[in-house]
Amino acid sequence: MRNRKFRLIGGALVIVAVGLLGLRTAYHFEWFPFRNLLVYGSSDVFTHGNPSVKTIALTFDDGPHPNVTPHLLRILRQYQVHATFFVVGEMAARHPEIIRQTMADGHTIGNHTAHHPQLRKMSKEQITAEWQECSQILARITGTAPSFCRPPHGRSNRRIVMSAKSVGLKMVCWSYAPNDMSPVSSAFNITTRILKHARNGDIFLLHDGNQATLDALPDIITGLRKRGFELVTIAEMARE
Numbered sequence: 741m742r743n744r745k746f747r748l749i750g751g752a753l754v755i756v757a758v759g760l761l762g763l764r765t766a767y768h769f770e771w772f773p774f775r776n777l778l779v780y781g782s783s784d785v786f787t788h789g790n791p792s793v794k795t796i797a798l799t800f801d802d803g804p805h806p807n808v809t810p811h812l813l814r815i816l817r818q819y820q821v822h823a824t825f826f827v828v829g830e831m832a833a834r835h836p837e838i839i840r841q842t843m844a845d846g847h848t849i850g851n852h853t854a855h856h857p858q859l860r861k862m863s864k865e866q867i868t869a870e871w872q873e874c875s876q877i878l879a880r881i882t883g884t885a886p887s888f889c890r891p892p893h894g895r896s897n898r899r900i901v902m903s904a905k906s907v908g909l910k911m912v913c914w915s916y917a918p919n920d921m922s923p924v925s926s927a928f929n930i931t932t933r934i935l936k937h938a939r940n941g942d943i944f945l946l947h948d949g950n951q952a953t954l955d956a957l958p959d960i961i962t963g964l965r966k967r968g969f970e971l972v973t974i975a976e977m978a979r980e
């Protein structure tokens with residue numbers, strides 16, 4: 741009897757431990773949607789648009805890429821979609837003509853740091869320097885400093901959010917990531933996940949420079965429109 745009781749308690753402890761481990765693992769994954777809300781208040785991080793408005797924002801991280809971004813821009817132009825690009829400062833500096841075209845096409849350009857480092861390992865001064873350097877590069881190219889930023893991999897903490905705020909940047913994460921960078925994600929997988937998930941006010945994390953994402957884009961756009969969603973930039977969504 742006593743033995744059985746111990747076995748039950750032991751079993752319960754194992755279940756709790758596995759549950760906690762699962763939560764911790766999910767917390768570190770990009771796709772865990774409420775990760776940022778666990779760290780600080782929601783008002784400092786924009787993760788979702790107005791749930792009563794039928795709009796969705798497509799966001800593309802990690803560009804610009806000379807071989808892929810022009811194709812991405814062409815598709816968006818063809819379908820008359822405005823999206824948001826969180827660009828890396830040093831890459832923008834190497835391809836200013838792509839940044840100018842992105843701007844001319846009416847997309848929102850956001851700050852994704854100067855060198856895409858692991859911000860959580862850096863001091864507040866170093867983090868601030870990353871935001872500032874990227875904003876300065878973008879301001880030099882476009883004449884306008886960005887208003888929005890996104891930390892690399894969406895990994896953040898209070899220090900990172902506050903440093904962005906101190907240099908006038910509003911942090912934007914996402915409500916859903918279809919895991920488009922996974923080597924086993926095909927264009928079909930990415931499209932299916934997005935269309936299955938799509939809700940009012942969603943912000944989708946996608947990546948520039950990824951062939952499967954590029955291939956998925958026409959079906960994502962037509963599929964979302966068929967469901968009645970309007971595709972907007974983060975700047976537009978923030979005003980809703």
Ligand SMILES: [Zn+2]
Nearest residue numbers: 801802892893
């Ligand atoms: Zn990134």
